[in-house]
Amino acid sequence: MRVVLALGGNAMTAPDGSATPAAQIAAVEVAMTAAARLVAAGHELVITHGNGPQVGNLLVKNELAAHVVPPVPLDWCGAQTQGTLGFTILDALDDALAATGARRPVAAIVTRTLVDRDDPGFTHPTKPIGRYLSHAQAQPMIEHGQVWQDRGEKGWRRVVASPEPLEVLDVPALLTLLEAGHVVVAAGGGGIPVVRDAAGRLRGVEAVIDKDLTAGLLARTIGADVLVIATDVDHAAVDWGTPSQRDLGRVTVSQLRAHAADGQFASGSMGPKVDAALRFVVGGGPRSVITSLTHITDAVEGSFGTVVDPD
16 A cells, blocks of 8 residues: 655654654654564555654754854755655665565655645744744844744743645656655655745745645645554543543544544644544545554554554
8 A cells, every 4th residue: 555654743853852863763663663664564654743842943043043053944954854854764764674575765855734825824924833932032033034922821932834735846856766665755844835825936935835735736746645643542532531531432423523633632732633634535545543653554454553444
């Protein structure tokens, strides 16, 4: 089967959230051991990933150096982290594939995602990113044109647009590599956000695209047989954290939508994953699954995790 595997940010950092280079390399090695099992089972594989901690590190560097050099824009941060994480994933994946005996060529694509230049988020940004600062610390960034908001006792925090992904622009290159037998890493961090200006030219913009929504869009675009959204739990659950918590196994689109409408999935964690899983199946995808990396082979076969089927 053609599989899109969407790795969450937890797959790129240590269990305690540490994002040192050594911690990131170790975490990626664990993730790629699981990914290699899919290839060894005979599946075509496209890997996409989060980049939140890595972009966060770059934002701290921006803040500390703002009085010396202009801050690097978010589209550049996305491109840089796609390159760094792509290289790290390729090295780990090469080793993991060799260990399984399933030697395959691997490639990473610096990937752009088209968004609407008239998306309301660009005039009214709401997506918080980075760390809290005092007003005095945030002021140099504000002077560079960034939007920061007073969040009370915690301090000031930057907010940016989080526009809807419309098109993954580098799919033709991805398909060429996939059809030539490569395992492909693409659309990291939701893709580098770009818009078309009035003359039709592409340019990067300051925004953060939800990585899970781009993963679902990518899976639909390349005709994937299954979208696997890997996270740190085996299943999505209802009544999370209460005595009545219940893991969700096989569900239909309508059933999962009803749970989402009841507010069962937090917007900052499971909500976007559920949304992406639903969109893929509603858009014609045969099946999507939310589960942990440990069980992704069973997830692809539809025998583990929260499996979302058409109605």
